[in-house]
Amino acid sequence: MEHSIGVIGLGVMGSALARNAARNGAFTVVYNRTTSKVDEFMESCGKEGTIVGRKSYEEFVAELPTPRAIVIMVEAGSAVDAVMTDLLPLLQKRDILIDGGNSHYRDTQRREKECAEHGVRYLGMGVSGGEKGALEGPSMMLGGDAAAYKEIEPLLQKMAADDGVNGKCVAYLGTGGVGHFVKMAHNGIEYALMQIIAEGYDYLKILGKFTNVQLAETFEAWNGTEEMKGFLIEITGTIFRKKDDSGKSDLIDFIADRAKTKGTGRWTVEAALSYGVPAPTIAAGLQARILSGGELHARLQGKLPEHLDTSEPVAPPLKTRSYMRSACELSMILAYLQGFELLRVASIEEKWNLNLSEVARIWRGGCIIRSAMLAKFQEMFASRDPWTSAGWQVLKSRFEGERQFDWRHIVDLATSRGVPAPAITSALAYYDALRKERLPQNLTQAQRDFFGAHLYERMDKKGEFHTEW
Numbered sequence: 411m412e413h414s415i416g417v418i419g420l421g422v423m424g425s426a427l428a429r430n431a432a433r434n435g436a437f438t439v440v441y442n443r444t445t446s447k448v449d450e451f452m453e454s455c456g457k458e459g460t461i462v463g464r465k466s467y468e469e470f471v472a473e474l475p476t477p478r479a480i481v482i483m484v485e486a487g488s489a490v491d492a493v494m495t496d497l498l499p500l501l502q503k504r505d506i507l508i509d510g511g512n513s514h515y516r517d518t519q520r521r522e523k524e525c526a527e528h529g530v531r532y533l534g535m536g537v538s539g540g541e542k543g544a545l546e547g548p549s550m551m552l553g554g555d556a557a558a559y560k561e562i563e564p565l566l567q568k569m570a571a572d573d574g575v576n577g578k579c580v581a582y583l584g585t586g587g588v589g590h591f592v593k594m595a596h597n598g599i600e601y602a603l604m605q606i607i608a609e610g611y612d613y614l615k616i617l618g619k620f621t622n623v624q625l626a627e628t629f630e631a632w633n634g635t636e637e638m639k640g641f642l643i644e645i646t647g648t649i650f651r652k653k654d655d656s657g658k659s660d661l662i663d664f665i666a667d668r669a670k671t672k673g674t675g676r677w678t679v680e681a682a683l684s685y686g687v688p689a690p691t692i693a694a695g696l697q698a699r700i701l702s703g704g705e706l707h708a709r710l711q712g713k714l715p716e717h718l719d720t721s722e723p724v725a726p727p728l729k730t731r732s733y734m735r736s737a738c739e740l741s742m743i744l745a746y747l748q749g750f751e752l753l754r755v756a757s758i759e760e761k762w763n764l765n766l767s768e769v770a771r772i773w774r775g776g777c778i779i780r781s782a783m784l785a786k787f788q789e790m791f792a793s794r795d796p797w798t799s800a801g802w803q804v805l806k807s808r809f810e811g812e813r814q815f816d817w818r819h820i821v822d823l824a825t826s827r828g829v830p831a832p833a834i835t836s837a838l839a840y841y842d843a844l845r846k847e848r849l850p851q852n853l854t855q856a857q858r859d860f861f862g863a864h865l866y867e868r869m870d871k872k873g874e875f876h877t878e879w
């Protein structure tokens with residue numbers, strides 16, 4: 411057969427990726443720690459292509475033609491190390507090991523070195539799209555051994571989603587952990603976009619008095635526009651129409667409001683802080699999830715003073731929908747911008763030479779943050795000077811006139827009526843800080859010099875100065 415691949419880990423993602431590879435003509439060998447899962451997988455999916463299930467690493471490795479290409483699809487962290495400890499001694503020089511989970515990029519850099527000691531070539535591969543994407547066409551972000559990527563590229567091209575512009579959502583992005591770093595930033599942006607949407611929902615429901623049907627119609631309408639179209643907007647519309655098992659009630663009203671996190675959002679915020687990149691809207695998405703499941707909220711909910719009147723809708727529904735559309739759209743543009751800025755700065759520090767336009771392109775299909783906006787970011791970063799590019803002119807023009815007014819109006823009302831909107835509000839504050847000609851950090855510098863003799867720069871003279879305050 412033209413292609414062959416081994417997949418370790420038959421959880422949600424590993425099973426779907428293995429089926430995707432098999433459906434695309436690859437000889438596929440699968441392994442799972444709990445061996446009954448191998449039987450279950452072979453029973454239900456074994457006929458989707460040429461698939462072999464094996465229950466020990468020795469048998470698994472022996473089935474694969476060399477140089478072997480093996481994808482590890484297990485939980486990030488110690489599980490990946492555990493698999494590698496067992497597997498590496500069985501591999502040969504030039505075999506290719508691909509970690510397709512959400513590993514931390516520093517772990518990927520370390521594992522690449524460990525593999526190199528065995529002559530094994532290593533790739534860190536971020537995969538986005540969830541179970542359906544992994545099966546039908548994910549977005550795949552790779553970093554590591556360039557020659558190894560070239561060898562597996564033909565199969566990955568077949569497996570990946572279409573980008574909508576005659577390409578596939580898979581790319582080699584550079585050396586080391588860059589694939590996992592890009593996936594991490596993708597997830598950070600995902601946190602921000604999801605929080606922006608959640609705040610839109612909360613406002614429309616509480617202050618706009620929208621029903622679930624009106625909410626569904628709102629997100630469906632937004633998804634029909636050139637500016638807002640995107641996967642997360644689309645699924646939100648679908649969610650509001652879903653009934654629970656009784657068939658009578660809307661499922662959304664019964665889902666507990668405590669959100670979980672798995673690590674990549676926190677890593678994005680940590681990376682943003684360590685590379686010195688402000689990412690307030692991504693951080694707002696993370697913090698909102700943490701607060702929702704935290705002890706303090708559980709203790710204080712319904713117990714703090716309030717003087718709010720939310721009994722009447724703040725405006726007619728179509729007006730409210732239109733205001734909120736602007737607030738979500740502009741906040742989302744800035745969430746992407748924060749993610750891309752993190753990638754740009756990290757790429758310089760880590761010497762990845764990352765092509766941001768290519769990142770935007772492979773995010774246009776298959777992945778959770780795919781949206782029409784990414785076409786403009788792709789265009790923007792393809793330009794020698796992104797800030798004079800046609801893509802940026804289009805994005806920038808969205809902040810003009812009424813849309814910006816609408817956005818401020820939403821922040822005003824959400825704040826005065828007590829509906830928390832930390833992501834939308836942080837995006838507006840970020841925008842205003844970027845836009846403002848003069849920031850108040852002259853005062854910060856004066857204070858630093860006052861109490862710590864930290865020196866300050868002046869606008870009218872070169873050099874650093876200290877004052878006896």
Ligand code: NBP
Pocket residue numbers: 418419420421422423424441442443444447483484485486488489490492493510511512513537538539540541672
């Ligand atoms: P699951 O938790 O569904 O499955 C993990 C699988 O890894 C299980 O079948 C488990 O076997 C197996 N495994 C093996 Br083999 N060795 C293991 C070990 N030493 N310790 C723990 N498990 C071991 O994970 P998943 O949702 O498929 O996610 C896999 C990776 O893909 C993660 O890094 C995740 O963050 C990432 N990811 C997930 C999604 C998503 O939507 N779920 C999307 C994108 C990326 P067992 O049967 O013996 O427990």
